[in-house]
Amino acid sequence: MKHVLETKAIAASPNYQLTRFEELVSWVLKVTHLDKPVDWAVNRSRANSLWPMPFGTACCAIEFMAAAASRFDFARFGMERQAFSPRQADVLICAGRLPFKLAPVIRRIYDQMPQPKWVISMGACASTGGIFDNYAMVQGIDTIVPVDVYVPGCPPRPEGLLYGILLLHKKIKGESLFDAVARRGEQPLDERGLRLPPDEIDEISEPFGNSVHQFRSA
Amino acid sequence: MNPTVERMRATFGDAIGRVALARDGLTGVVIRADALRDVMRWLRDTPGERYDYLVDVTAVEFRDRERALEMVYVLRSLERKTSLRVKVELNPQGELAVDSVTPLWAGANWLEREVYDMFGVVFAGHPDLRRILMWETYAEGYPLRKDFPLRGRFSRAEQTRQALNANPEAHYSLEELSIAESFDELPADMRERLRRGERGKIAGSE
Numbered sequence: 001m002k003h004v005l006e007t008k009a010i011a012a013s014p015n016y017q018l019t020r021f022e023e024l025v026s027w028v029l030k031v032t033h034l035d036k037p038v039d040w041a042v043n044r045s046r047a048n049s050l051w052p053m054p055f056g057t058a059c060c061a062i063e064f065m066a067a068a069a070s071r072f073d074f075a076r077f078g079m080e081r082q083a084f085s086p087r088q089a090d091v092l093i094c095a096g097r098l099p100f101k102l103a104p105v106i107r108r109i110y111d112q113m114p115q116p117k118w119v120i121s122m123g124a125c126a127s128t129g130g131i132f133d134n135y136a137m138v139q140g141i142d143t144i145v146p147v148d149v150y151v152p153g154c155p156p157r158p159e160g161l162l163y164g165i166l167l168l169h170k171k172i173k174g175e176s177l178f179d180a181v182a183r184r185g186e187q188p189l190d191e192r193g194l195r196l197p198p199d200e201i202d203e204i205s206e207p208f209g210n211s212v213h214q215f216r217s218a
Numbered sequence: 219m220n221p222t223v224e225r226m227r228a229t230f231g232d233a234i235g236r237v238a239l240a241r242d243g244l245t246g247v248v249i250r251a252d253a254l255r256d257v258m259r260w261l262r263d264t265p266g267e268r269y270d271y272l273v274d275v276t277a278v279e280f281r282d283r284e285r286a287l288e289m290v291y292v293l294r295s296l297e298r299k300t301s302l303r304v305k306v307e308l309n310p311q312g313e314l315a316v317d318s319v320t321p322l323w324a325g326a327n328w329l330e331r332e333v334y335d336m337f338g339v340v341f342a343g344h345p346d347l348r349r350i351l352m353w354e355t356y357a358e359g360y361p362l363r364k365d366f367p368l369r370g371r372f373s374r375a376e377q378t379r380q381a382l383n384a385n386p387e388a389h390y391s392l393e394e395l396s397i398a399e400s401f402d403e404l405p406a407d408m409r410e411r412l413r414r415g416e417r418g419k420i421a422g423s424e
Binding site for chain 2: 101107189195
C-alpha cells in the first residue's frame, strides 16, 4: 500500500509527466492502434539487451561471476556485455552486503545510470542486511535505491540469479511507454537526503529472527 | 619462556610487569605505558634482541569491567626467528592514551589507526591519526568497545541519512588520491568536491 502511495507521489513530480511532444506522439499512436505493437517492440528490445552493471561486494559476486561464465552464461538472455561504467548500463546488480560507507557510492552509481534503469538486489544481505544486523551494514539496499527484483539466497545459486533476470524480463515486458506513472524516472533524494521517509526505513530495518534478542541503546 | 624477558627486567626494572606464557607458545609481557617507547626501541635495536618486525598492533577489551583494556603488540625477530608479545594495560574508564610506535615501525601507522577507529585509543606522536575503516565523520563512537550497542547508537534512519549525506571523496586526502600536484588541472567541479571534502571532524575525539 505504501508503495502505491509512493508511486502516486512520484507521478506528480515533473519527471513523470509526459512532455507535450510525447503526449502528441502517444495520442497519434493510440488513435492509429500502434501503441501495443510499439510497446511490444520496445519492451522486447530492452528486455533482451540488458547491460548489467555489477556491483559485487561479497560472496554473491562469486556466484554472479559463475552466472556470467560459460556454464550458466547469462549472455544467452541478452546480457552479453557487462558494463563496468554506470553510463552504459541498464540494470544495476548489487551482489553482496552493502556497508553504510558504500551507500553514497551505490547511490551515485544509480544516479549516473541513464534511463530506463532497473535494479536487482542479489542475495540476503543486499535485500535485508542478512546476518549482518550490526552498526556498519545497510539493512536492505531498497533504503538507498529502488529495487525491482530481489533474489533470495545466501548466496543464491546462478540459477537463482537467472530466474531473477527472467522475472525482470517479465516486468520490463509489462511496462508501457504511454503510462506516465509506470514510466521510470529519476527518484531523487528528498531534502533530508533520504529516499524513503525515516519511519519507513526504521520499519524496513526492524530486526527479525534470532537478532530480535539483541539490544540497542537508542 | 622467552629469555628476552629476563634481559628486559634487568634493563628496565619495575617498568616490566607480569609475564605469562600463552598457549600458542608466545611469551606475553605487560609493561608500563610510560615506558613503552623506550622498551620498544630497546627491543628493536639491541643486538641480542633485534625484534625488527612488528607483526600486529591490536587491543583487547574484556567483558569483566575490572580488567584493563590491553594494547597488544606482537613482535618478531626475523633473524633470530623468535616472537614476543608486549602488552600495555589501559584503564577503560579513563582516558585511553598511549605512545605511538609508528616512529619505530612505519608499519604501525594503519594498525594504530585501526585501533583508534575501533577502540578510541589515542596514540601520542602518531603522524596521521584518523579513522580508517569507518568514515571520518562517523559520530557514533568506537564500535569494538564493550559499551557500544551492536546496532549502533543512532536509529537506522539516522544512520542511513548520515551515510547518504557523506561525501565519498572525503575519505581520502589529496595525497592519498595521488593528484595533489595536478590539483589545478582538475575539472572545476571535482576541485570543489575535493575542497569540500576536507578532513571531517569526529565528534568527541581529541
